[in-house]
Amino acid sequence: MFMLPTRTHNRAGVAIIAIGLAIAAFCLPSTASAAGTPARVVAAPVQDAGEYVGQDTCVTCHEDQSYKGTTHALASNPRTPAAGHGCESCHGPGKAHAEAGGDTTKIVRLGQLKPQDASVYCTSCHDRGTHALWAGSQHDQRNVGCISCHSVHAPKGAKLLKAANQTAQCATCHKNVTNKQNRFNHMPVREGKLECTSCHNVHGSTNVKLLKVGTTVDEACTSCHAEKRGPFLWEHAPVANACVTCHDPHGTNNDRMLQAKLPYLCQRCHVTSRHPPTVYEGFLLQNSTNGNKIFGRSCTVCHQQIHGSNAPSGKAFLR
Ligand code: HEC
Ligand code: HEC
Ligand code: HEC
Ligand code: HEC
Ligand code: HEC
Ligand code: HEC
Ligand code: HEC
Ligand code: HEC
Ligand code: HEC
Ligand code: HEC
Incomplete structure (x- = not known):
């Protein structure tokens, strides 16, 4: 069957995939059937393939799956899902799914994908600025994906985090590090003066250890403690x-x-x-x-x- 190129990270790539998918649509019963393909083969973003039915139809059956009140729902921003294909910006064209009365093989089930693979659907929009270096970053490599930390439908914290706050989010995997906040002397994260992301960009960086600034540990430290720079x-x-x-x-x-x-x-x-x-x-x-x-x-x-x-x-x- 058709081997789709995997995990695209740039706009040109997305375009190629879209064309590839348009062709693939003839060979595959549906994009979601890619679930049965080997783990590393991912159905790429499907924004331009298949037929859209529109969000109003989706919510007739899925009224509780809203993303109201989140940044994604701000239709005033032309880049948001709300201003685009709504639910289908992330879940792919859903006409076939809707007409089949909810056939789950005809829709992208992001929660069922490996986190690493689900990220591809998010980076179809979030591929620049602070996210430009996501592909191949420490988290991406180890199968920690966007949906490991963020929840689109039921966030508990700011920035759509799954946990109530950042430290709690990181603590789900890095307890050894977050526990150091309880030591006698610590960076004032617990006190709210700094966050983990004051020093790290968890979405990828040019520095070691996902440090946000510079190319060495010292450059990261002296970005705040300039008097120690020499x-x-x-x-x-x-x-x-x-x-x-x-x-x-x-x-x-x-x-x-x-x-x-x-x-x-x-x-x-x-x-x-x-x-x-x-x-x-x-x-x-x-x-x-x-x-x-x-x-x-x-x-x-x-x-x-x-x-x-x-x-x-x-x-x-x-x-
Ligand atoms: C910004 C991307 C995005 C948009 C827009 C979006 N979803 Fe989702 N949806 C997800 C992700 C990611 C998951 C996986 C679970 C999670 O992370 O919350 C999901 C899960 C689901 C599920 C599975 C239930 C579950 O809890 O796993 C359903 C059903 C669903 N979405 C329907 C919808 C409907 C209907 C809309 C439009 C009203 C919509 N989604 C809009 C990303 C999106
Ligand atoms: C006619 C009713 C109906 C419509 C319209 C509909 N769905 Fe569904 N959808 C269902 C049913 C039923 C299921 C299966 C639920 C289950 O198995 O728990 C389902 C499942 C899903 C799932 C997978 C849930 C999971 O557990 O992973 C997603 C994602 C989803 N729908 C998204 C959408 C989107 C996006 C739209 C609009 C394009 C849409 N649905 C339109 C009835 C509908
Ligand atoms: C159709 C494009 C699109 C898709 C697909 C998309 N987003 Fe977004 N997202 C946006 C836009 C636009 C914003 C507003 C901020 C901006 O301009 O970057 C945003 C904002 C966010 C924010 C910040 C929320 C806040 O309160 O500041 C998070 C977190 C986020 N998205 C995560 C995700 C995740 C996770 C996925 C995949 C499941 C995803 N997005 C898919 C367009 C998209
Ligand atoms: C390890 C946890 C983690 C992962 C994985 C992760 N994020 Fe985030 N994300 C955060 C935290 C914490 C913040 C808030 C602090 C910040 O702005 O960096 C955030 C902020 C954001 C924001 C709003 C601020 C900004 O930088 O524009 C967006 C959009 C976003 N994430 C999207 C994504 C997308 C898309 C992915 C997958 C490619 C992803 N995130 C993966 C933890 C994570
Ligand atoms: C779902 C689990 C998970 C969550 C949640 C998570 N991480 Fe990670 N993180 C990992 C894994 C796995 C690695 C890769 C570790 C390795 O390669 O040794 C990693 C690597 C890192 C690294 C780089 C380590 C290195 O050796 O280069 C930093 C820094 C980091 N995470 C910070 C954070 C921060 C800050 C948060 C909270 C916003 C966070 N992580 C949330 C699983 C997670
Ligand atoms: C003051 C800046 C700063 C803050 C704040 C910070 N880190 Fe770090 N982090 C670093 C530096 C520098 C390293 C690299 C240490 C090394 O190379 O020995 C690092 C390394 C890491 C690593 C890699 C494992 C290790 O111990 O080397 C993880 C995981 C991590 N940080 C998570 C976090 C989490 C979670 C938070 C929030 C509780 C956090 N960091 C807050 C600067 C910071
Ligand atoms: C984002 C800014 C920022 C970065 C980056 C940063 N620090 Fe700090 N640092 C602070 C703040 C804020 C304090 C608290 C100062 C206070 O409370 O007066 C602090 C305090 C300290 C202290 C004094 C603690 C005490 O007990 O008085 C040391 C030592 C220190 N930092 C070392 C480092 C090292 C080493 C690095 C690099 C790994 C680093 N800092 C990176 C902002 C930063
Ligand atoms: C040779 C060991 C050593 C190295 C390497 C070192 N420090 Fe220190 N640092 C100390 C000692 C010892 C103190 C306590 C000084 C005192 O009590 O007067 C200190 C104190 C500090 C303080 C708090 C007091 C103050 O002077 O502001 C900060 C901030 C700090 N160091 C930042 C840094 C940064 C940033 C770097 C890297 C550029 C660094 N240190 C490298 C040994 C070191
Ligand atoms: C009472 C003040 C004092 C204290 C406390 C002190 N030093 Fe010194 N140290 C000096 C003086 C004075 C010199 C000689 C400076 C010179 O030659 O210009 C010196 C020189 C040195 C030198 C360079 C010696 C050489 O052979 O050229 C080192 C290394 C050193 N000290 C390390 C330490 C260490 C480690 C400690 C803590 C165990 C310490 N000092 C505590 C005053 C002190
Ligand atoms: C990681 C190893 C390391 C640590 C820890 C360290 N130093 Fe040094 N220190 C050096 C090196 C290497 C030199 C340069 C020696 C030379 O040029 O011969 C040096 C030079 C010095 C000198 C100047 C010596 C001279 O020849 O004039 C002093 C004084 C000194 N250190 C004091 C300290 C003190 C006090 C501490 C503890 C706060 C400390 N050092 C911690 C490695 C270290």
């Missing part, structure tokens, strides 16, 4: 490398979300130097003045400019 006269090597060497971006039980308590954090790398930054045991503490290295803010009492210094004599980040 370049400094005296760079502290790990800072220029990656903030997350010392900080956990989601939260830890140490001050300033540090990966380890001071002085241990510093001592992971600095084991010998002119003044001993080594682990201080009883003998050393009692027989030297080095006790001052572990009290209060520890090493950073003196090495205050730990992220780098612009002072001519700031080589040791003391000023």
Whole structure:
């Protein structure tokens, strides 16, 4: 039978698929019968094939399947389903389905598709701006689709989210990360000052770990903490490398979300130097003045400019 090209992501592709489908319509009893084809073969968006019957007909039988009150229902925006084919913008032309009194093989059942495959119907409209990099992104690759996070008909949160809020949505899969919000020091997500999506674009990005801005972790951090960006006269090597060497971006039980308590954090790398930054045991503490290295803010009492210094004599980040 006809092998349809799969998972198109650009307008030209959609057009080709549409033509392909028009031809395929002669060979296939209906688009929905593609359900029986191998998992990776997806019936592409069917906007231009088959016959439309109009939303008014659909709701005569499906009155409870509304999307009223959501952005999709704003007919004033010419790109919305409401301004286009209504229900059929997403579910495909439904004349045959309606005339057969609701034959489910003649309609696209988005809830029955693999999330990854259902996304193709959404990206027929949402393929630009913040969604341009969806195809092949971490979520897409792992079969997390638009409908894993969004619900068109019964959203519980803003932006059509399935959960009441963003953190709850992410928590359904990333509990290890969202739990860090309960640690002693955390990014103020719980307090409402930041959201997961302040740093991440879950729809795809040019950076690692779906970070929204830049191409490195540091660029993501310094997009808000600009004063840590440098370049400094005296760079502290790990800072220029990656903030997350010392900080956990989601939260830890140490001050300033540090990966380890001071002085241990510093001592992971600095084991010998002119003044001993080594682990201080009883003998050393009692027989030297080095006790001052572990009290209060520890090493950073003196090495205050730990992220780098612009002072001519700031080589040791003391000023
Ligand atoms: C913006 C895309 C979109 C539009 C417009 C849309 N739907 Fe849906 N529909 C979906 C998705 C996605 C699902 C899968 C379940 C979910 O995610 O809520 C679905 C599920 C359904 C279901 C299956 C019931 C279920 O809960 O799984 C029916 C029936 C349905 N839609 C009918 C309609 C009707 C009737 C309209 C027009 C009034 C309509 N849809 C408009 C996307 C859409
Ligand atoms: C004559 C009544 C009728 C009309 C008109 C009608 N449907 Fe249906 N539809 C049904 C019936 C009956 C079912 C099967 C319900 C079931 O099995 O739970 C169904 C099933 C569906 C499903 C699959 C539900 C699922 O569980 O996955 C979708 C999606 C759907 N219809 C969308 C539409 C759309 C879009 C339109 C308008 C183009 C439409 N229907 C018009 C009666 C109708
Ligand atoms: C016919 C085109 C079309 C299709 C198909 C479509 N959308 Fe949309 N959607 C829009 C438009 C237009 C908006 C308004 C915002 C914009 O302009 O981007 C929108 C808005 C949204 C929003 C933001 C809602 C808000 O309150 O801000 C979400 C989330 C969304 N769509 C998800 C989906 C999902 C999931 C699907 C697939 C099941 C889908 N859309 C299918 C056109 C479409
Ligand atoms: C991992 C969960 C998740 C997945 C998967 C997901 N979204 Fe979203 N989406 C969100 C969250 C959270 C927001 C609100 C924050 C934001 O704007 O980024 C959002 C916002 C949106 C918006 C409104 C803001 C904007 O960026 O324009 C649209 C439209 C949208 N999503 C569509 C989609 C479509 C289409 C897909 C599939 C291609 C998709 N989403 C997949 C979680 C998700
Ligand atoms: C349905 C489950 C699911 C939901 C909901 C979900 N994710 Fe994911 N997420 C995944 C999977 C699976 C991966 C891929 C993990 C991998 O490749 O190791 C992933 C990857 C990621 C990555 C990239 C990790 C990497 O190693 O590159 C980030 C960042 C992320 N998700 C953030 C979020 C955020 C923020 C939300 C909430 C808006 C969210 N996710 C909701 C399942 C989910
Ligand atoms: C302050 C910015 C920021 C915020 C806010 C943020 N993240 Fe992250 N996230 C990051 C960075 C940076 C990484 C990469 C960490 C690394 O490379 O070690 C990351 C990595 C991840 C990963 C990949 C797994 C891992 O641990 O490396 C997931 C999943 C994730 N974040 C989910 C979330 C969720 C869910 C939220 C909301 C509760 C959230 N993030 C809020 C910056 C942030
Ligand atoms: C979207 C903006 C934004 C991004 C991106 C961002 N932060 Fe923050 N950061 C904040 C805000 C807001 C606070 C809270 C400041 C306050 O409460 O005064 C904060 C606080 C902090 C704190 C201090 C916590 C404390 O206990 O005082 C550290 C450390 C930190 N961020 C590190 C990072 C790192 C590392 C990255 C990159 C992974 C990063 N930030 C990315 C906005 C951001
Ligand atoms: C070598 C380890 C290390 C690295 C790498 C590092 N930091 Fe820090 N950071 C610290 C320490 C230690 C403190 C606490 C300083 C103090 O208590 O005076 C701190 C404090 C902070 C604070 C809160 C206090 C302040 O000075 O505003 C922010 C924000 C911050 N770091 C952001 C960043 C960013 C952004 C990066 C990457 C560009 C980064 N850090 C890289 C060790 C590091
Ligand atoms: C990931 C490893 C790492 C961590 C953690 C780290 N540093 Fe460094 N630090 C370096 C490297 C590498 C250099 C550059 C050494 C050189 O140029 O010889 C350096 C340089 C320094 C210097 C300047 C040395 C000089 O030669 O003048 C000081 C002072 C310093 N670090 C203090 C600290 C303190 C205090 C902490 C804890 C808050 C810390 N470092 C955490 C790797 C680290
Ligand atoms: C009481 C102040 C003070 C404290 C606390 C302190 N340092 Fe220093 N540190 C100094 C001074 C002063 C220098 C020498 C600076 C110079 O030569 O210009 C120095 C130099 C260094 C150097 C560079 C040494 C070299 O061999 O060139 C490193 C690395 C360093 N300290 C790490 C640490 C670490 C790690 C801690 C915490 C365990 C720490 N310091 C705590 C004052 C302090």
